[in-house]
Amino acid sequence: xxxxxxxxxxxxxxxxxxxxxxxxxxxxxxxxxxxxxxxxxxxxxxxxxxxxxxxxxxxxxxxxxxxxxxxxxxxxxxxxxxxxxxxxxxxxxxxxxxxxxxxxxxxxxxxxxxxxxxxxxxxxxxxxxxxxxxxxxxxxxxxxxxxxxxxxxxxxxxxxxxxxxxxxxxxxxxxxxxxxxxxxxxxxxxxxxxxxx
Numbered sequence: 001x002x003x004x005x006x007x008x009x010x011x012x013x014x015x016x017x018x019x020x021x022x023x024x025x026x027x028x029x030x031x032x033x034x035x036x037x038x039x040x041x042x043x044x045x046x047x048x049x050x051x052x053x054x055x056x057x058x059x060x061x062x063x064x065x066x067x068x069x070x071x072x073x074x075x076x077x078x079x080x081x082x083x084x085x086x087x088x089x090x091x092x093x094x095x096x097x098x099x100x101x102x103x104x105x106x107x108x109x110x111x112x113x114x115x116x117x118x119x120x121x122x123x124x125x126x127x128x129x130x131x132x133x134x135x136x137x138x139x140x141x142x143x144x145x146x147x148x149x150x151x152x153x154x155x156x157x158x159x160x161x162x163x164x165x166x167x168x169x170x171x172x173x174x175x176x177x178x179x180x181x182x183x184x185x186x187x188x189x190x191x192x193x194x195x196x197x
Contacts (some may be wrong), residue, residue, distance in 0.1 A: 002043045010140055014045055017193045018186050024067035029132035038175045042073040068129055092126025094179050116166040130174055135194050157197045
């Protein structure tokens with residue numbers, strides 16, 4: 001039996017369920033109850049199929065990722081990466097892989113991106129699946145970041161926009177690396193930013 005819970009701090013819905021004797025809690029990546037209900041139904045359906053033996057979790061899905069696999073309804077990309085190991089679609093891992101593949105960039109650029117990524121991973125949550133990050137997540141990122149201070153000054157829009165530019169670059173790299181398929185949630189169908197500064 002799975003349940004929904006509204007995170008009053010962020011406004012996002014989370015789904016809770018038990019798997020292998022442990023409670024699992026994952027974000028539904030939405031503030032809309034209807035969409036959260038669909039995630040809840042998918043989780044319950046997936047668990048039912050697993051318990052009745054009509055569905056099995058692939059061996060390459062590690063125990064720590066089984067909760068994510070269940071929430072995705074078995075849709076997480078489990079194809080091996082170049083090294084033969086399964087790709088890890090959590091946002092923190094995607095960011096780390098992105099940084100590893102940027103040796104051609106200037107040292108100061110890498111440093112700035114590393115700082116941006118530290119904030120992105122902290123507020124968007126490194127453990128979240130990258131394809132669960134939507135425009136609402138990014139608007140919430142902007143809101144929370146704008147309330148933070150550096151040297152007693154509030155973080156300005158210019159800084160936040162630079163951080164989101166880094167997010168957009170990571171997403172573009174993630175598309176090329178087969179972590180995601182959809183366009184960056186920051187952009188509309190004409191590639192214009194959905195968040196105005």
